[in-house]
Amino acid sequence: MVATKHSMEEAIEIQKAFERHFAGKGEVLSVGIGLNGSMDDLALNVCVSRPKEAENLPKSFDGLEVVVDVVGAIRAY
Structure with a gap:
């Protein structure tokens, strides 16, 4: 387990x-928790459908890095 600056509860x-x-x-399809790019703290992993939607999101939120993934449209099959 990696020691992080924030606890999972935080x-x-x-x-x-x-x-x-x-x-x-x-603009936000889902929000999860993972590691940041430096792998020294937790981060918010946010999925959006288009790159334009990512522009409206902050780079960090309440001390956690926001990692945005553009995943395209999500459809039920």
């Missing part, structure tokens, strides 16, 4: 706050 609370602030506006 990251979950930050994730919930991020979802309250950004989810439901159509």
